[in-house]
Amino acid sequence: MRLSHRGVIAGLIAFSVGMAVVSMEGCKNPDSGKTGGATAGGEAAVRPKTTATGNAVTGNEIPVGEFASLTGSTATFGQGTHNGIQLAIDEANAAGGVNGKKIVLKTEDDASKPEQAQTVVTKLCTEDKVVAVLGEVASTRSMRGGSVCQKYGVPMITPSSTNPKVTETGDCVFRVCFTDDFQAAVAAHFAFDQGFRNVAIFKDIKNDYSMGYAKNFTDEFTKLGGKVTGEQTYQQDDTDFKAQLNSLKAQNPQAVLVPGYYSEVGTIARQAKDVGLNVPLIGGDGWDSPQLIPGAGTALEGCFFTDHYFSVDLRNPDTKKFIDAFKARYGANPDALSALGYDAARLLVDALKRAKTLDGPGIREAIASTKDFPGVTGKTTIDANGNARKSALVFQIKGNSFKVFKTYTPEQIGK
Secondary structure (H helix, E strand, O other), rough: OOOOOOOHHEEEEEEOOOOOOOOOOOOOOOOOEEEEOOOOOOOOOOOOOOOOOOOOOOOOOOEEEEEEEOOOOHHHHHHHHHHHHHHHHHHHOOOOOOEEEEEEEEEEEEEOOHHHHHHHHHHHHHHHOEEEEEOOOHHHHHHHHHHHHHHHHHOOEEEOOOHHHHHHOOOEEOOOOOOOOHHHHHHHHHHHOOOEEEEEEEEEOHHHHHHHHHHHHHHHHHHHHHHHEEEEOOOOOOOHHHHHHHHHHOOOEEEEOOOOHHHHHHHHHHHHHHHHOOOOOEEEEHHEEEEEHHOOOOOOOOOOOEEEEEEEEOOOOHHHHHHHHHHHHHHOOOOOHHOOOOOOOOHHHHHHHHHHOHHHHHHHHHHHOOOOOOEEEEEEEOOOOOOOOEEEEEEEOOEEEEOOOOOOOEHHHHH
């Protein structure tokens, strides 16, 4: 069976149920070189504190905002996440809402554009008066939206933005996924464990996710004893990569790191074959889309990418319930983005129920105090930096599917 976005294995994929999140992950700014958390065990960064009080619930409805790339270059990311969020909100309302109050989801499309993300989140905070925001997938857009939430004191949870800088925005911004410093370190350890000692990098110069991943990989890979033989850059929506790929080929790498989005990776893989660059490509969770393999044909056969942890273990009744409900509603298996969206929304609902007051400070405090939340993506504890620490998988592309190749825990990478 063909696998969908973020690796639906055998059509019944679920995140690992044994993933306990007990240690705390720090922040890392890929532009400043400060390290912390999963890769270096550094001290927690000091996040700016908001002086705004956010919005408050005034009636029998709880307005919650969502901003997502429902259209544009990463539409599959936004659509999958939205489906998970909507399912979680509907389930919460069917179970009585929050103390009898109905949650109303107000969704805005940012069209995969950072500037549009800032605009729609401003609308959600100032016009729609939402008390919390869910989103985005892309780190660049989450940073734009997060800065708005921080300004107005509205708590925000991103399901899957992995750039460490996202939560450095301030104390209103949280996430339920691992960070890029961790998954890039996983990729570095994996490459070194595979015997690769010379790796080239091809990164999207306009993408914070891609640039941060590349830097974090380089830091960890060289620390292990590997060498980055060369670097080239491209930009989203480029279609001709042969000049850069030929330059990388001349460096004789054993593998090439391509920490970009699925929208360009398929073409890059095909053109790499065209120029004779016949080495494995390695990527991150930005590869994971139902459009990845169709866009590449057979050019990505045997290549690898890191992604959020899950397995075929369906012994967790909550995981199986989620998969069954998602399939019944949407007619397809949930992917990792859908599951992360589902968990982000459910964690928010849990925080709303625990909040002493349904306003900015009360909700923010409840989210920050989350410990061992039992999500379908594993247990989640929010640390002092607003982050969740989780294990990661390395997938290998085989035919029309993604196969689990190896697992790395934060403890392994820390060692």
